Amino acid sequence: MSASTTVKPRVSARLAAIAESATLAVDARAKALKAAGRPVIGFGAGEPDFPTPDYIVQAAVAAAQDPANHRYTPAKGLPALREAIAAKTLRDGGYEVSADDVLVTNGGKQAVYEAFAAVVDPGDEVLLPAPYWTTYPETITLAGGRPVPVLAGAEQEYKVTVEQLAAARTDATKALVFCSPANPTGAVYTPEETAEIGRWALEHGVWVITDEIYEHLVYDGAVATPMLRAVPELAETTIVLNGVAKTYAMTGWRVGWLTGPADVVKAATNLQSHLTSNVANVSQRAAIAALTGDLSAVAQMRAAFDRRRRTMVEMLSAIDGVVLPTPQGAFYTYPDVQGVLGRTIRGRTPTTSAELAALILDEVEVAVVPGEAFGPSGYLRLSYALGDEDLVEGVGRIAELLG
Structure with a gap:
């Protein structure tokens, strides 16, 4: 032929x-x-x-009746929602982030994909503690990277150690995925374990992509420690992923976000401007109500x-x-x-x-x-x-x- x-x-x-x-x-x-x-x-x-809690639904109803929400808005997200995310980060996470460094995404999965797309080049390796959420390796691969699973079994309560990460790191290692509380295991790293991993990543110039979407769902006195509260020095090489889906029973509303260094957020925003443009305005207004309300x-x-x-x-x-x-x-x-x-x-x-x-x-x-x-x-x-x-x-x- x-x-x-x-x-x-x-x-x-x-x-x-x-x-x-x-x-x-x-x-x-x-x-x-x-x-x-x-x-x-x-x-x-x-x-x-x-x-979804009724006060959030009512905010969406009111938003749907406002013609201002019937039009395109900034791809990066409504300014009021980005401000609410920044305030929520300080309230719940204990560290500051500028609203300018927030990108609102169509659910947490889009934030995951855009994070890898923003920092991973073909051939880059990404350390992936296993068991891992099923979407992580697929989005890493789609970005051109190679996921490198690092297994922690039941005998370790499904939590990887710095020693394991060090053994898996190569010259091609670009980033580490960190998820605590974790899907699929429910494991929660202690503040000390989180800090140790963060300091290791900082020492070796490894980016951290940390998924904190389950931050409010902890039990038995466990503490979900944000990576940037544990190691603030990582701010220039860390992307934080989050969303309203799990905490507020809003899986169908499709509102997530990422925060990170200005250049990374800019790159991800440029991608989103071509990929999906802005998140649905009614959903964004509902998310504002969720994040600014109490946690009862x-x-x-x-x-x-x-x-x-x-x-x-x-x-x-x-x-x-x-x-x-x-x-x-x-x-x-x-x-x-x-x-x-x-x-x-x-x-x-x-x-x-x-x-x-x-x-x-x-x-x-x-x-x-x-x-x-x-x-x-x-x-x-x-x-x-x-x-x-x-x-x-x-x-x-x-x-x-x-x-």
């Missing part, structure tokens, strides 16, 4: 290499089965089951999450072969199920957590996310952001199946 008639791939190699979000896929399958009349209980979705509704949701967390940990820990460090943040448990693999269960012998998750769905109609979505096999992620009765019923089915 001549060069002129060579058949080109229909889909670019860049996008063909991206895997579907495993967590969204599991949630979609659970919802489809439920819609078909199956009594499926889904533990896959990473979103609060509560409605958040406290109520956190109390419910805490109750469910304790119930789930107790029930899962009682299953033979399951090892579960108690999560101190977010709304996930991440049991190590390697002790279950290889066991014959109703005529099937799963050898991977993907096979075990399929078995659980087929046999007892409970949807969980296998560890392969977040790193190595041998684990499951279960969200406890669902009703108490469904939680007990679902984990009870798993316990009965696994014996």
Whole structure:
């Protein structure tokens, strides 16, 4: 075949290499089965089951009626929202950021993508503590970088050490992803651990991309320490990711943000101006109400999450072969199920957590996310952001199946 008639791939190699979000896929399958009349209980979705607080909804209603919100606004975000984010950062994080150094994004995922796009070049390596949120490696790769997983298992409570990071660092290392409280494990680094990692990154000139979207969801006296409060000297080489989705039960409103050095924020804003322009104005007005209001509704949701967390940990820990460090943040448990693999269960012998998750769905109609979505096999992620009765019923089915 001549060069002129060579058949080109229909889909670019860049996008063909991206895997579907495993967590969204599991949630979609659970919802489809439920819609078909199956009594499926889904533990896959990473979103609060509560409605958005009413005062936030009312702010959106008022905003929708104002013609000023029917037009384009700055790609960087409404000035009032960027000011609210700066004030919230000082209030909750304990450090200052200029409203000029805030970029409002279409949900937290856009902030993640734009952060990597802004600082990662082809060939750059990004240290990625594992287990990791399923979107991180895909966005790193899309930016041209190479994710370098650094595994911390259940025996480490899923928290990496400076020694592990040092062993993984090479001359090509550009950045480190840091997420505390963590998705998918619920792990929370202590203030001392956070500072130690931050000082290491500063010493070696490694950028830190820190995801703090679960900052308010901590339990048992744990403290979620912002990286820039722990090591203020990192300000010129740190990008902070956050949003209203988890704290205020606003996953569908699609409002996130990133903060960072002026040149990085400018570059990311330029990208966003071509990619999506501004975030929906009604959603931005709702976010202003969320960030400037008090945290009483958040406290109520956190109390419910805490109750469910304790119930789930107790029930899962009682299953033979399951090892579960108690999560101190977010709304996930991440049991190590390697002790279950290889066991014959109703005529099937799963050898991977993907096979075990399929078995659980087929046999007892409970949807969980296998560890392969977040790193190595041998684990499951279960969200406890669902009703108490469904939680007990679902984990009870798993316990009965696994014996």
